[in-house]
Amino acid sequence: MWQLYHFPLCPFSRKVQLALSEKKVPFALRLAYPWEDDEDFHRRNPAGKTPVLYQEERRLTLADSQAICEYFEETESKSPLLPGSAQARAEIRRLVALFDDALYNGVTAPLLHEKMKKRLFLRQSPDSRVLRQATRVLHDHLDYIDFLVDHNRWLGGAQLSLADFAAAAQLSVIDYLDCLEWSDHSSARNWYRVMKSRPSFAPLLTQKMEGLPPPRHYADVNA
Amino acid sequence: MWQLYHFPLCPFSRKVQLALSEKKVPFALRLAYPWEDDEDFHRRNPAGKTPVLYQEERRLTLADSQAICEYFEETESKSPLLPGSAQARAEIRRLVALFDDALYNGVTAPLLHEKMKKRLFLRQSPDSRVLRQATRVLHDHLDYIDFLVDHNRWLGGAQLSLADFAAAAQLSVIDYLDCLEWSDHSSARNWYRVMKSRPSFAPLLTQKMEGLPPPRHYADVNA
Numbered sequence: 001m002w003q004l005y006h007f008p009l010c011p012f013s014r015k016v017q018l019a020l021s022e023k024k025v026p027f028a029l030r031l032a033y034p035w036e037d038d039e040d041f042h043r044r045n046p047a048g049k050t051p052v053l054y055q056e057e058r059r060l061t062l063a064d065s066q067a068i069c070e071y072f073e074e075t076e077s078k079s080p081l082l083p084g085s086a087q088a089r090a091e092i093r094r095l096v097a098l099f100d101d102a103l104y105n106g107v108t109a110p111l112l113h114e115k116m117k118k119r120l121f122l123r124q125s126p127d128s129r130v131l132r133q134a135t136r137v138l139h140d141h142l143d144y145i146d147f148l149v150d151h152n153r154w155l156g157g158a159q160l161s162l163a164d165f166a167a168a169a170q171l172s173v174i175d176y177l178d179c180l181e182w183s184d185h186s187s188a189r190n191w192y193r194v195m196k197s198r199p200s201f202a203p204l205l206t207q208k209m210e211g212l213p214p215p216r217h218y219a220d221v222n223a
Numbered sequence: 224m225w226q227l228y229h230f231p232l233c234p235f236s237r238k239v240q241l242a243l244s245e246k247k248v249p250f251a252l253r254l255a256y257p258w259e260d261d262e263d264f265h266r267r268n269p270a271g272k273t274p275v276l277y278q279e280e281r282r283l284t285l286a287d288s289q290a291i292c293e294y295f296e297e298t299e300s301k302s303p304l305l306p307g308s309a310q311a312r313a314e315i316r317r318l319v320a321l322f323d324d325a326l327y328n329g330v331t332a333p334l335l336h337e338k339m340k341k342r343l344f345l346r347q348s349p350d351s352r353v354l355r356q357a358t359r360v361l362h363d364h365l366d367y368i369d370f371l372v373d374h375n376r377w378l379g380g381a382q383l384s385l386a387d388f389a390a391a392a393q394l395s396v397i398d399y400l401d402c403l404e405w406s407d408h409s410s411a412r413n414w415y416r417v418m419k420s421r422p423s424f425a426p427l428l429t430q431k432m433e434g435l436p437p438p439r440h441y442a443d444v445n446a
Contacts, residue, residue, distance in 0.1 A: 046367060047321050060310060066289070067316035074309040086297045087283060093290035098270050144269060 002027040005041050005052040007034070008207040009116055009176060011108050012065035012100070013051040014169035019069045019162065021200035022079045027053070035121075066096065069162055081162040092156035095148075095163035099141075103170045106137035107179075115177045120211050135181065138174065141167075145188040155191070168195040172204055178215040197221045225250040228264050228275040230257070231430040232339055232399060234331050235288035235323070236274040237392035242292045242385065244423035245302045250276070258344075289319065292385055304385040315379035318371075318386035322364075326393045329360035338400045343434050358404065361397065364390075368411040378414070391418040395427055401438040420444045 002020070004027045006013030020027050032041040034048050045052045045063040053068050054061040062068045073081050082089040111134050114126035145167060148155045156163035171192055174180045182189045195201060205219040217223035225243070227250045229236030243250050255264040257271050268275045268286040276291050277284040285291045296304050305312040334357050337349035368390060371378045379386035394415055397403045405412045418424060428442040440446035 047317075047325055062313050062317070064317045064320040067313045067320060070316055071309055071313040074312065086294055089297065090285050090290045090294040093293055094270075094285070094287045097287040097290060102270055 002053055002055050003030050004028070005030050005032040005044070005054075006050050007031060008209045009112060009173050009212075010050045011104060011169045011173045012049070014172060014204055015065050015100075015162075015166050016051045016053065016068050017204065018165040018169060018200050019072060019081055021203070022081070022165070023072055023076045024078060025072060025076060066100065081165070083159045083161055084157065088157055092161045092163045095156055096166040099163070099166040099170055103141050103167065107134045107141065108170050108173050110134045111174060111177050111179050115179070116209065116212060120209075131179070135179065138179070138181070139183070139185075142182070142185040142188045145191065146185050149187045149191045164191075164195060168192060168201070172196075172201075176209075176214045176218055178218075193221070225276055225278050226253050227251070228253050228255040228267070228277075229273050230254060231432045232335060232396050232435075233273045234327060234392045234396045235272070237395060237427055238288050238323075238385075238389050239274045239276065239291050240427065241388040241392060241423050242295060242304055244426070245304070245388070246295055246299045247301060248295060248299060289323065304388070306382045306384060307380065311380055315384045315386045318379055319389040322386070322389040322393055326364050326390065330357045330364065331393050331396050333357045334397060334400050334402050338402070339432065339435055343432075354402070358402065361402070361404070362406070362408075365405070365408040365411045368414065369408050372410045372414045387414075387418060391415060391424070395419075395424075399432070399437045399441055401441075416444070
């Protein structure tokens, strides 16, 4: 059985969990905080980042969320994550990179620093300027998600794809940190509600970061 | 014909140039500085980043260096960038992500800020603490490259792959900025010399950033 090194608020581990669940690949979760000294984890991924997926029996270790998703896309034909032509797949990969990079670095990462690291480890208050800036960048991304779902049914085109899971994984962490403000992004909100009610999403809604409870609406699929 | 929006010191545009040249895909270069107001460029990639590749005739635009490389890996069988089994391909993709992310963010990006942006746009001196820190991280990466080429012939395994091009693209920018110190990394140095002497590399050695000439050794394939 596959073992997935993750921590509850790692958006990239969430992306991999969604992809594996959609493809019906069974896996067990193993906790690894990248900032702690876990020899087995750091040996398996010199980059020192979650997620890392491994199977002891087959002496097989996979690291990097996109490399993991591409691996299962090549080996499991069920529920394609990159459906369509080469051009359609390039568009999905462009969006995945946009959410993994710009949405993560502009929003999720600073919010994790301000609202998770500062609270749990540094015992500091969040910097309100950083929170405001992250919120501004978030609204640009929600605008873009509105635009995408208004033009297609899903983010990457006519079919559900890894673009949807990559974006939803980031938003789920932002929502856990109580920073997801929908204001007038009704298309994005409707799309996210559909994502949140998928069976693959359910486990994410129960995973909790110790010492940092989510807001009450977080696990409510109708919120 | 494909048009590639790039700027001379963009490591990701360099990675795409190498991949296209290896696959013998013809393309023309078009200059775009992401920090400038270029409407066509920003329309084609809302992420506002180079590289962007497009073909007007086919109304086809591709953005994000990895999405572009994967597209040509799917459509051009010549000179595979991700050779081998699904497992081998996952290992290559893990390394590409490591160089695109950790080597870029820990070394190339801070050096571009200190030695390109500050000199050309901000008219400031580089911060020596930032340069020292980037050099330390660079040595960790060169250690890892030593380790990889000592265990395999190429970075990603027994065959040349996108892992080699991704790493070499970053190092070529670091070298242009005169920050590539080999000290005792002889395996990495030999590997890079081989990369640098490939025909696909030659155009990179002639591309210059206006106002910022490279050091004399930069274009010397024996240096």
